[in-house]
Amino acid sequence: MAIFPTQMRLSSTLLRRLQQRVGAAAVNSSRNFTTTEGHRPTMVHKRSLDILHDPWFNKGTAFSFTERDRLHIRGLLPPNVMSFEQQIARFMADLKRLEVQARDGPSDPYVLAKWRILNRLHDRNETLYYKVLMENIEEYAPIVYTPTVGLVCQKYSGLFRRPRGMYFSAADRGEMMSMVYNWPADQVDMIVVTDGSRILGLGDLGVQGIGIAIGKLDLYVAAAGINPQRVLPVMIDVGTDNENLLKDPLYLGLQERRLDGEEYVEVIDEFMEAVFTRWPHVIVQFEDFQSKWAFKLLQRYRNNYRMFNDDVQGTAGVAIAGLLGAVRAQGRPMIDFPKMKIVVAGAGSAGIGVLNAARKTMARMLGNTEIAFESARSQFWVVDAKGLITESRENVDPDARPFARKIKEIERQGLREGATLAEVVHQVKPDVLLGLSAVGGLFSKEVLEALKHSTSTRPAIFPMSNPTRNAECTPEEAFSILGDNIIFASGSPFKDVDLGNGHVGHCNQANNMFLFPGIGLGTLLSGSRIVSDGMLQAAAECLAGYMTEEEVLKGIIYPSISRIRDITKEVAAAVVKEAIEEDLAEGYREMDGRELRKLDEAQISEFVENNMWSPDYPTLIYKKD
Numbered sequence: 135m136a137i138f139p140t141q142m143r144l145s146s147t148l149l150r151r152l153q154q155r156v157g158a159a160a161v162n163s164s165r166n167f168t169t170t171e172g173h174r175p176t177m178v179h180k181r182s183l184d185i186l187h188d189p190w191f192n193k194g195t196a197f198s199f200t201e202r203d204r205l206h207i208r209g210l211l212p213p214n215v216m217s218f219e220q221q222i223a224r225f226m227a228d229l230k231r232l233e234v235q236a237r238d239g240p241s242d243p244y245v246l247a248k249w250r251i252l253n254r255l256h257d258r259n260e261t262l263y264y265k266v267l268m269e270n271i272e273e274y275a276p277i278v279y280t281p282t283v284g285l286v287c288q289k290y291s292g293l294f295r296r297p298r299g300m301y302f303s304a305a306d307r308g309e310m311m312s313m314v315y316n317w318p319a320d321q322v323d324m325i326v327v328t329d330g331s332r333i334l335g336l337g338d339l340g341v342q343g344i345g346i347a348i349g350k351l352d353l354y355v356a357a358a359g360i361n362p363q364r365v366l367p368v369m370i371d372v373g374t375d376n377e378n379l380l381k382d383p384l385y386l387g388l389q390e391r392r393l394d395g396e397e398y399v400e401v402i403d404e405f406m407e408a409v410f411t412r413w414p415h416v417i418v419q420f421e422d423f424q425s426k427w428a429f430k431l432l433q434r435y436r437n438n439y440r441m442f443n444d445d446v447q448g449t450a451g452v453a454i455a456g457l458l459g460a461v462r463a464q465g466r467p468m469i470d471f472p473k474m475k476i477v478v479a480g481a482g483s484a485g486i487g488v489l490n491a492a493r494k495t496m497a498r499m500l501g502n503t504e505i506a507f508e509s510a511r512s513q514f515w516v517v518d519a520k521g522l523i524t525e526s527r528e529n530v531d532p533d534a535r536p537f538a539r540k541i542k543e544i545e546r547q548g549l550r551e552g553a554t555l556a557e558v559v560h561q562v563k564p565d566v567l568l569g570l571s572a573v574g575g576l577f578s579k580e581v582l583e584a585l586k587h588s589t590s591t592r593p594a595i596f597p598m599s600n601p602t603r604n605a606e607c608t609p610e611e612a613f614s615i616l617g618d619n620i621i622f623a624s625g626s627p628f629k630d631v632d633l634g635n636g637h638v639g640h641c642n643q644a645n646n647m648f649l650f651p652g653i654g655l656g657t658l659l660s661g662s663r664i665v666s667d668g669m670l671q672a673a674a675e676c677l678a679g680y681m682t683e684e685e686v687l688k689g690i691i692y693p694s695i696s697r698i699r700d701i702t703k704e705v706a707a708a709v710v711k712e713a714i715e716e717d718l719a720e721g722y723r724e725m726d727g728r729e730l731r732k733l734d735e736a737q738i739s740e741f742v743e744n745n746m747w748s749p750d751y752p753t754l755i756y757k758k759d
């Protein structure tokens with residue numbers, strides 16, 4: 135009877151060659167070729183990332199759970215254990231997908247190819263990667279960040295090669311406190327975490343959402359100079375409600391419905407406790423959580439942990455800066471802001487975040503009284519998927535309720551509950567039309583035509599949804615219908631529009647990337663235990679005041695991305711200054727709270743600049759253990 139049927143079928147030459155290789159491995163003792171489960175085990179002298187980065191031993195997503203525990207790599211890979219066959223199918227599907235797309239048009243495969251090349255450099259040589267990114271930020275930010283990062287997340291199961299960051303899944307409940315020690319770095323300054331439930335305007339992408347956390351942290355390094363060895367992208371996989379991913383045999387995440395209610399909160403609580411236990415000074419940025427949880431989690435953690443929600447708070451600050459810029463661009467003083475009529479399309483985490491912040495800013499300008507706060511409410515009209523939100527709306531979201539229009543008021547304006555966006559724009563004649571709806575093309579010809587009747591001398595159009603295809607309109611559409619006397623700002627980058635006769639329609643990018651890196655860096659360097667409203671406000675005001683009068687009058691209300699490192703430094707300094715003023719600053723390293731309080735404005739800027747990492751090769755010296 136054949137005991138080794140496979141080997142018996144091998145040709146004698148091949149068998150001899152194999153025996154020689156096994157012999158060589160035995161001498162070397164660190165490598166062995168019999169790695170298949172059920173065969174003689176292989177001794178390895180490394181664990182953790184060293185295993186995953188060693189092409190001889192790495193099995194990628196095929197490591198079983200017991201092996202992941204044994205080798206300290208639990209959490210360093212997506213949670214779905216794949217078979218060898220599935221791994222091959224995933225690789226082939228990715229390869230073929232690129233070919234299929236190539237027939238559709240040149241753009242997707244082209245940008246994905248660029249992303250892959252950059253990603254491979256990131257895997258090989260971080261210093262060089264960040265040098266390339268920083269020196270070519272205008273060209274590569276749209277690849278590693280919005281909009282291409284959206285496509286990367288959509289294709290992540292195919293694109294995944296080497297792991298980056300940590301994965302905590304619903305299956306890891308009770309284990310996170312020990313798993314967090316599997317991360318090799320003893321110091322982590324910034325975590326960007328997502329649960330993948332609302333990635334840009336692309337919806338629930340489950341575990342594939344890790345791409346957005348990676349992209350945001352690339353900007354933390356490039357713009358804020360956070361040391362790349364101290365950043366950690368995190369994916370909390372609590373399942374997905376995306377039907378396609380639930381069915382996809384090659385999906386890398388948990389193939390079960392999203393946890394909800396208490397069970398969901400318990401997972402996020404456990405994660406927060408674990409990371410703050412290991413790294414008490416870390417800052418956690420929540421990113422792309424569906425609105426349903428974004429506000430709740432923010433309220434739950436913001437007074438006890440160093441955290442903020444970028445989509446709610448970062449976006450709000452960026453929008454405020456843009457709205458104030460739009461006032462200045464009309465040649466009016468910023469203090470005229472409370473007179474602006476603002477129509478907002480979209481009442482999710484981003485839209486509501488902007489509305490709350492804009493209302494507070496108006497109220498502050500009007501004397502910060504309760505009456506001022508109440509009267510500021512009437513400057514906003516909010517339209518969601520069901521149309522204009524009014525008090526007669528049933529089951530109105532509690533976060534949107536303060537902005538529901540009074541029935542009497544809107545009847546006077548010739549409107550009604552559920553009125554369409556075009557109707558609202560037509561009747562209200564707003565100064566600003568702002569989109570955070572995730573609906574590409576929502577600012578249709580009809581809507582833009584209606585905006586022609588705006589009472590503003592220079593109406594502002596902010597299609598802020600991402601990525602590019604989800605923008606509510608393109609600059610070409612806006613400038614061609616409304617002429618060149620408008621202010622245009624979109625969430626994803628567009629090229630300026632040639633309007634003929636030497637005129638250029640300027641396309642601003644209204645993206646939270648102009649704030650979150652500075653908020654994170656400022657919080658880190660101030661040593662504040664929380665991210666206060668005042669620190670966020672200081673960041674927004676710094677951005678609002680960054681552009682010169684001359685630029686603003688030309689319609690340039692946000693800096694170009696080539697200046698992102700400079701604006702980030704300024705924002706961080708403003709955040710540090712505010713933390714000191716609020717008596718929150720506990721300091722950073724040798725610069726303790728007392729020393730910080732002694733610094734003047736110029737010294738704070740210098741302190742910030744001196745603590746920003748730059749990509750340079752250090753001299754390396756070998757030392758025996």
Ligand SMILES: NC(=O)c1ccc[n+]([C@@H]2O[C@H](COP(=O)([O-])OP(=O)(O)OC[C@H]3O[C@@H](n4cnc5c(N)ncnc54)[C@H](O)[C@@H]3O)[C@@H](O)[C@H]2O)c1
Nearest residue numbers: 334335425480481482483484518519571599600625645646
């Ligand atoms: N530019 C930026 O810096 C920035 C920051 C954060 C979010 N965003 C973008 O904002 C978008 C929304 O994010 P979110 O977290 O608020 O999402 P969300 O899904 O929570 O909210 C979307 C909102 O749009 C509304 N909506 C849907 N269809 C509509 C329609 N036809 N007309 C009017 N409203 C409609 C929904 O009712 C909901 O209120 C995303 O595309 C995201 O990429 C941009």
Ligand SMILES: O=C(O)C[C@H](O)C(=O)O
Nearest residue numbers: 280334422445600645646
């Ligand atoms: O990621 C971005 O480009 C901005 C924002 O955080 C978003 O969710 O769209």
Ligand SMILES: [Mg+2]
Nearest residue numbers: 334421422445
């Ligand atoms: Mg986001």
